[in-house]
Amino acid sequence: MSIEPGVRPDDAAPEAEAGRPDTGPDRTPPRPSTGAALRALVLRLHFYAGILIAPFIAVAAATGLVYAFSPTLEQVAYRDVLQVAAGGERLPLQEQIDAAAEAYPEGTLDAVRPADEPDQSTGVLFTKPDDDGKRMSVFVDPYTAEVLGRYDSYGSSGSLPMRTWLAELHKDLHLGDPGRIYSELAASWMWVIAAGGLVLWLTRGRRNRRPRKVLLPEGGGTRGRRRTLSWHGAVGTWAVLGLLALSATGLSWSNLAGANIGSMREAFGWQTPSLEASSGGHEGHGDSGGGHGDGHAEHAAHGGVGPDEVLASAQAAGIDGPVEVAFPGAERATYTVAETSRRWSADQDQVAVDPADGRVVEELRFEDYPLMAKVTKWGIAAHMGLLFGLANQIALAALALAALTLIVLGYRMWWQRRPTKAGRSTAFGRPVPRGALTRLDWTARIVVALVAVAVGVFLPLFGISLLAFLAVDTVLGLRHRTKAKREQQRKEEGLPLGA
Numbered sequence: 001m002s003i004e005p006g007v008r009p010d011d012a013a014p015e016a017e018a019g020r021p022d023t024g025p026d027r028t029p030p031r032p033s034t035g036a037a038l039r040a041l042v043l044r045l046h047f048y049a050g051i052l053i054a055p056f057i058a059v060a061a062a063t064g065l066v067y068a069f070s071p072t073l074e075q076v077a078y079r080d081v082l083q084v085a086a087g088g089e090r091l092p093l094q095e096q097i098d099a100a101a102e103a104y105p106e107g108t109l110d111a112v113r114p115a116d117e118p119d120q121s122t123g124v125l126f127t128k129p130d131d132d133g134k135r136m137s138v139f140v141d142p143y144t145a146e147v148l149g150r151y152d153s154y155g156s157s158g159s160l161p162m163r164t165w166l167a168e169l170h171k172d173l174h175l176g177d178p179g180r181i182y183s184e185l186a187a188s189w190m191w192v193i194a195a196g197g198l199v200l201w202l203t204r205g206r207r208n209r210r211p212r213k214v215l216l217p218e219g220g221g222t223r224g225r226r227r228t229l230s231w232h233g234a235v236g237t238w239a240v241l242g243l244l245a246l247s248a249t250g251l252s253w254s255n256l257a258g259a260n261i262g263s264m265r266e267a268f269g270w271q272t273p274s275l276e277a278s279s280g281g282h283e284g285h286g287d288s289g290g291g292h293g294d295g296h297a298e299h300a301a302h303g304g305v306g307p308d309e310v311l312a313s314a315q316a317a318g319i320d321g322p323v324e325v326a327f328p329g330a331e332r333a334t335y336t337v338a339e340t341s342r343r344w345s346a347d348q349d350q351v352a353v354d355p356a357d358g359r360v361v362e363e364l365r366f367e368d369y370p371l372m373a374k375v376t377k378w379g380i381a382a383h384m385g386l387l388f389g390l391a392n393q394i395a396l397a398a399l400a401l402a403a404l405t406l407i408v409l410g411y412r413m414w415w416q417r418r419p420t421k422a423g424r425s426t427a428f429g430r431p432v433p434r435g436a437l438t439r440l441d442w443t444a445r446i447v448v449a450l451v452a453v454a455v456g457v458f459l460p461l462f463g464i465s466l467l468a469f470l471a472v473d474t475v476l477g478l479r480h481r482t483k484a485k486r487e488q489q490r491k492e493e494g495l496p497l498g499a
Contacts, residue, residue, distance in 0.1 A: 041448070043200055045192070045196060071385050085143075099146070109125075113325075114142070135154075190243055190246070190250075215238070232409040235402055248379065304357075307327075319338075321346060334354055334362075336352055342377075350364045383396075
């Protein structure tokens with residue numbers, strides 16, 4: 001009777017009983033139940049994926065552990081440009097923008113993020129001549145128009161260099177597109193490993209399915225593999241929902257799977273809507289490609305409105321809190337004023353404002369987003385540690401530590417399965433026996449194959465790596481059978497084994 005790694009014989013009893021051969025003289029061993037065979041298949045997949053993919057997940061967890069606190073660290077590291085001494089009346093936005101443009105004349109004015117708190121600076125954003133997806137943020141004291149400093153910023157959250165560096169470390173180890181393979185591979189398998197582990201933990205022997213034995217590790221005199229398994233299962237149960245969420249949101253950023261997720265969202269109407277009035281050309285409203293203030297200067301020369309009037313119109317339409325005022329230009333026909341807070345319960349409303357007369361010509365309310373578009377926004381904000389502030393960041397750090405703990409415990413169980421006979425104490429632990437798939441009936445095999453193909457097509461790196469695992473396992477299986485036949489033949493011929 002084969003025993004699962006770290007499980008006592010009585011824990012494996014249902015599967016063992018299902019697979020126990022009948023000892024009658026004229027009877028063949030009965031086929032194990034479909035449930036038992038599927039569990040054995042999940043166990044084998046969990047074992048090999050855990051051994052081979054865990055290093056990638058460990059790197060993602062370690063880099064994510066540091067990245068989790070990057071929003072808070074950013075506020076501390078850049079407080080000299082993000083914070084000002086509160087007092088007096090704020091200067092008009094236009095004066096602050098002019099001061100930033102004078103300090104950074106080579107940039108093209110793109111947007112402004114007015115100070116939202118009394119001790120907060122204003123950020124004026126310029127596109128860079130060597131556009132690489134980043135913008136230049138020039139920080140201005142809203143009370144004096146003093147330029148406090150300038151830094152590259154990235155993305156809709158406006159992350160500054162340190163947070164951007166940590167994000168790229170987590171995403172691709174600063175290796176570019178080749179480095180993104182590691183993070184996508186980790187995200188593609190993490191949900192499989194986490195969900196499979198939960199299934200294995202919940203389907204142990206009946207007496208081990210009580211809530212306390214599921215949620216808490218065994219105490220008392222429990223030792224060895226069983227104790228390691230109890231910690232592995234309990235920690236995994238507490239962390240599984242968070243790990244599944246991290247896997248899903250991580251995949252949405254990936255190269256290959258991310259494209260498929262985008263296509264699925266489009267097919268089901270789950271895309272994030274956008275303002276229609278702000279897209280396309282708008283005759284007479286200038287082109288932002290000519291200099292730091294060209295677009296706005298042309299509007300003003302023809303009686304257009306400036307950022308102060310635009311902000312006032314947006315606030316009258318209910319846009320409040322932290323906002324970004326994006327200027328019209330080559331890619332925007334109107335001013336766009338969008339709420340930028342990613343905190344829970346904060347809306348992310350947007351309005352388009354006509355640059356000629358300051359009228360709000362279109363509104364886009366977060367409450368009108370499709371549910372899945374909202375879930376995507378919330379999920380990504382949570383993954384970035386923005387949704388619930390410091391509490392969110394602590395939860396992310398806890399998940400990263402849980403993932404690292406599960407990996408260490410998993411490898412420890414593998415080590416504890418190693419042979420301990422003389423001369424083999426340093427050998428690897430025994431793998432989970434193969435043959436689980438062949439113990440399924442044909443209907444179950446076809447369903448398993450179809451599911452594997454569907455998931456592999458949707459998550460290409462999962463599919464490619466699964467095929468690689470199957471190829472290696474097939475070769476090893478053929479080698480093992482060939483060796484076994486050779487040993488059997490030598491035994492029959494009376495020759496010494498292994499010679």
